[in-house]
Structures are given as structure tokens and as C-alpha cells.
Amino acid sequence: MLYENPKNKEAANIESRLNKIRKAGKRPRVIGPRLINLLADWSCYRDIQERSCSASSYDWDVIFLQWILKGRVKQFVDYCETNVTPESKLALEGIKKVYEFDWPHTSSCGYIFAYLWGWLQLELEKPGEKKPATPEEQMNNIKKACNESGIKIKGWTSDGFGGVRAIVDSP
Numbered sequence: 815m816l817y818e819n820p821k822n823k824e825a826a827n828i829e830s831r832l833n834k835i836r837k838a839g840k841r842p843r844v845i846g847p848r849l850i851n852l853l854a855d856w857s858c859y860r861d862i863q864e865r866s867c868s869a870s871s872y873d874w875d876v877i878f879l880q881w882i883l884k885g886r887v888k889q890f891v892d893y894c895e896t897n898v899t900p901e902s903k904l905a906l907e908g909i910k911k912v913y914e915f916d917w918p919h920t921s922s923c924g925y926i927f928a929y930l931w932g933w934l935q936l937e938l939e940k941p942g943e944k945k946p947a948t949p950e951e952q953m954n955n956i957k958k959a960c961n962e963s964g965i966k967i968k969g970w971t972s973d974g975f976g977g978v979r980a981i982v983d984s985p
Contacts, residue, residue, distance in 0.1 A: 821862050828859040833874055836881050845886065845893045847901075852882060853890070854901040857908025867915035869930055871975075876930055879912070887937040913938055925977035952978040 832855060842849040856878060859865075869876050883890055891909060894902040912934050917927050928936075928946050935943045947955070953970065960967050960980060969981040 825859050825862040828855045828862075829874060832856060832859070832878050836878055841882055845890050847897075847899075849882070849890065850894060850897075850899070850902045850905050853879075853905035853908060856882075857904050857911075860908055860911070867912075867927070867931060871926075871929060880933070884933060885937075887934050888939075891938065909934070913940060917943060921977055921979065922973055925973060925975040929975045946976060949976060949978045953980075956980045 832852065835852065842852065856875060860875060865875065871877075887909065891906065894906045912931050915927075915931050915935075917932055917935065918924055924932075925946055932943065932946075936945055949972065956978070957967065957980075960982065966983045967980045968983060971979045971981060973979075
């Protein structure tokens with residue numbers, strides 16, 4: 815049974831509670847104790863489940879973090895660092911783990927990672943990280959490289975996360 819381990823039950827309870835808050839649209843507007851407690855729970859869930867950077871865009875914990883923190887992660891970290899409590903430390907531990915994920919800068923995984931976790935690293939201005947090229951910038955770079963190599967582009971394809979690939983004639 816899934817709940818034989820008390821940790822599994824605790825994780826399921828956290829997931830249920832945080833999902834109810836998100837689905838009800840009750841995103842805390844103020845960065846304060848309530849937001850800290852919610853992110854401490856999120857961090858606790860990820861620790862219990864031993865979650866890493868491997869994730870899906872449909873994973874509730876990915877969706878929750880984006881929903882609750884995107885656009886204000888730096889302010890949240892600053893608040894936690896000046897209002898130290900056991901909960902703020904736990905919340906910051908979870909944020910730090912995401913911050914420390916290695917961003918694979920490849921034509922496919924890089925854009926998926928940017929969507930899942932990279933936004934947080936960019937908001938915190940992680941050294942060496944930058945926003946991925948836009949689809950238009952990618953297409954221009956690919957066109958230039960193909961023209962220089964004499965390769966004809968037949969069409970374009972996208973991965974849905976911002977990555978663009980050219981469909982070319984076979985040699």
C-alpha cells in the first residue's frame with residue numbers, strides 16, 4: 815500500500831494541500847510568513863520524494879513553484895534571508911537545490927529545462943546563465959549556418975518549449 819510508509823502519507827498530504835491552494839487561485843500576494851510556509855512544505859515534499867531536476871512540465875511541484883514564485887523569486891529569497899526561521903531556512907533549501915541544478919544547454923533539453931527550472935536561475939541571476947535564444951533568433955542562426963554550408967531548409971519544427979529545428983534536404 816502507498817501509505818504504509820508515513821513519509822509517503824506526509825508527501826501525499828502536502829501535495830493535496832498545496833494543489834488545493836493553487837487550484838483555488840489563492841496565491842499569496844504578499845511575500846511573508848504564509849508564502850514561506852507554503853514553500854517550506856513544497857521543499858519538504860521534494861525532500862521526502864527525493865525529487866531531482868528530472869521532471870515533467872505536468873508535475874504538480876513544477877507547476878506549483880512557477881505559479882507561486884515566478885516573477886518574484888529574488889524578493890522571496892531576500893525576505894527569507896532577513897527573516898530567518900526554521901521554515902524560511904527549509905524554503906530556501908528547496909530554492910537553492912533548484913538554483914544548483916545543472917542547466918543542459920542543448921537544442922532540446924536546454925529549452926525544456928528553461929521552462930521547468932531555468933527561469934528561477936535567471937531571476938536569481940545565476941552566473942553564466944542567460945535566457946535562451948528566441949525562436950526567431952534561432953531560425954536566423956540556423957538559416958545563416960545552412961546558407962554557409964549550402965544546405966536547403968525545407969521547413970521548421972519546434973519542441974513546444976521554444977527550441978526550433980530546421981528540416982533539411984538529405985545530402
